[in-house]
Amino acid sequence: MTPITVVAVALDSIPIIKPGDPLVSIILEAVEESGFNLNEGDIFVISSKIVSKSEGRIVKACSIIPSREAKGIAERNGFDPTHVELALRESVEVISSKGVLITETHSGLICNFSGVDRSNAPDGEYVLLPKNPDQSAERILRDLRKETDLNLGVILVDSQGRPWRKGLVNVAIGCAGINAFKYNKGKPDLHGRILKRSTVCQIDELAAFAEPLMGQAGEGVPVVIIRGYEFADGSENAGDVNRPKEEDLFRQQTEKRGEWAQS
Amino acid sequence: MTPITVVAVALDSIPIIKPGDPLVSIILEAVEESGFNLNEGDIFVISSKIVSKSEGRIVKACSIIPSREAKGIAERNGFDPTHVELALRESVEVISSKGVLITETHSGLICNFSGVDRSNAPDGEYVLLPKNPDQSAERILRDLRKETDLNLGVILVDSQGRPWRKGLVNVAIGCAGINAFKYNKGKPDLHGRILKRSTVCQIDELAAFAEPLMGQAGEGVPVVIIRGYEFADGSENAGDVNRPKEEDLFRQQTEKRGEWAQS
Numbered sequence: 001m002t003p004i005t006v007v008a009v010a011l012d013s014i015p016i017i018k019p020g021d022p023l024v025s026i027i028l029e030a031v032e033e034s035g036f037n038l039n040e041g042d043i044f045v046i047s048s049k050i051v052s053k054s055e056g057r058i059v060k061a062c063s064i065i066p067s068r069e070a071k072g073i074a075e076r077n078g079f080d081p082t083h084v085e086l087a088l089r090e091s092v093e094v095i096s097s098k099g100v101l102i103t104e105t106h107s108g109l110i111c112n113f114s115g116v117d118r119s120n121a122p123d124g125e126y127v128l129l130p131k132n133p134d135q136s137a138e139r140i141l142r143d144l145r146k147e148t149d150l151n152l153g154v155i156l157v158d159s160q161g162r163p164w165r166k167g168l169v170n171v172a173i174g175c176a177g178i179n180a181f182k183y184n185k186g187k188p189d190l191h192g193r194i195l196k197r198s199t200v201c202q203i204d205e206l207a208a209f210a211e212p213l214m215g216q217a218g219e220g221v222p223v224v225i226i227r228g229y230e231f232a233d234g235s236e237n238a239g240d241v242n243r244p245k246e247e248d249l250f251r252q253q254t255e256k257r258g259e260w261a262q263s
Numbered sequence: 264m265t266p267i268t269v270v271a272v273a274l275d276s277i278p279i280i281k282p283g284d285p286l287v288s289i290i291l292e293a294v295e296e297s298g299f300n301l302n303e304g305d306i307f308v309i310s311s312k313i314v315s316k317s318e319g320r321i322v323k324a325c326s327i328i329p330s331r332e333a334k335g336i337a338e339r340n341g342f343d344p345t346h347v348e349l350a351l352r353e354s355v356e357v358i359s360s361k362g363v364l365i366t367e368t369h370s371g372l373i374c375n376f377s378g379v380d381r382s383n384a385p386d387g388e389y390v391l392l393p394k395n396p397d398q399s400a401e402r403i404l405r406d407l408r409k410e411t412d413l414n415l416g417v418i419l420v421d422s423q424g425r426p427w428r429k430g431l432v433n434v435a436i437g438c439a440g441i442n443a444f445k446y447n448k449g450k451p452d453l454h455g456r457i458l459k460r461s462t463v464c465q466i467d468e469l470a471a472f473a474e475p476l477m478g479q480a481g482e483g484v485p486v487v488i489i490r491g492y493e494f495a496d497g498s499e500n501a502g503d504v505n506r507p508k509e510e511d512l513f514r515q516q517t518e519k520r521g522e523w524a525q526s
Contacts, residue, residue: 004272004273004275004476004484005270005271005272005273006270006271006472006475006476007268007269007270007271008268008269008270008271008472009267009268010267010268012267016453016454096512098512099512100512102512110427118456119452119456119458119461120452120453120454121454121456122454123454123456159461159463162425162506163426163427163506163511163512164373164426164505164506164511165434165464165467165504165505165506166444166462166464166503166504166505166506166510167443167444167462167463167464167465167467167504168461168462168463168464169463169464169467169468169471170468171428180430181429181430182475184478189382189383190279190383190483191279191383191384191385191386193381193382193384193386195382198382198422198431199429199430199431200422200430200431200432200474200475201428201429201430201431201432202430202475204428204430204432204471205432205433205471205472205474205475206472206475208432208467208468208471208472209269209271209468209469209471209472211463211468212269212445212463212465212468212469212492213267213269215447220453221267229475240429241428241429241430242427242428242429243425243426243427243428243429247429248426248427249359249361249362249363249365249426
């Protein structure tokens, strides 16, 4: 019997991306160069960094004047004021600025420094996350489909920390052609008991697996293709993974704290 | 040029595990049946549920009398009192019991209901997490090495929720033969800038990727073998992934809340 397998393939011949570069053409050239033949159902896991760069989401440090708020947060925590300023500009809310800078971005993602990052950025520059990662994923998928005539999935990824677990993991910040979740509700378990719930964030799991191939440093692997994973397409995107504020235990505490502090 | 690939292989001929079953022999029989030949460096990602079952970590609901505390939490949240009681017994601290039951287990893991679960458990029974998942992983690795004479990695996994992101993902609750983290500090990025930090939780990323093959229902795939991922062995295990209390922003809030409430 042939076992079920899933394969992840690293595309390591993608050059450094610059603003305005035609990302999909560059990715498809790298696919060709790798000798890998695309199939129906292949999933492109793409580092959000190259998407940001192609979209021109790069800021020169010298063009930024940090606000008083940014300077205050930077001083209290030993952070770079420019980095803090950019994180604040990219955010709608600061979740915590004590020893960390965790924010909610305009697209609803909760992450460190609004995902603003200096690694793999040109000297003296910062890379911001794509403005609307789900829209970016849709655009990439549309172009991939146009060029290949295949049904594919696209997941844009970024590495992030977790409140209760040490170390970064890749998560999905945008997706297209693949549903964010896989639903197990109603399926029987090994003993025939019907599962009442159990919703899995499949895009985060696929994102996580691509990281070991991508790396965080100069590995030069911004795209990983996953083959053999069966998935459904639907209306859900990565934005649907962000827990709404009213379900967020952490922020509920913060707000209650506020109430108590006032009373 | 041959692209770098990582392959995940599902072992789908493992029978339902009962207390006392020789887990490693059963897994190796399934490997043989699958026609897959083990190599140096293969990583066994194993559902903690079959480890628990083989270790007899199963409790009959009818043998449990819920405490007053458990009944209170169950009543306020519409939970099953027996499930709450077991979660409390398996915990050292309740992190939140408002709409959820998030606890810290004896082994330091922060999770829902201390990982106590009814899915894929025999009728009227609950499966607890392995008592010391890192030790279980070490034992499994030792037996695998004895039988195969290969250097392998072992990761025990469980699916868990996240504070800021919806949907479950697999995380590593035990490991052996593979370090928990991969360190990028000191590596140059694409532009030659040296990374100052960036520690990746590689065991969580490998755990996450195995889930799509394992499933949560009656798929009957409790073991996935990952091949092609290069890793270092070291002294770190999955227990080192648990963020210590003093770094836990969430609990810091809870405690501060307590202080304010008292003042």
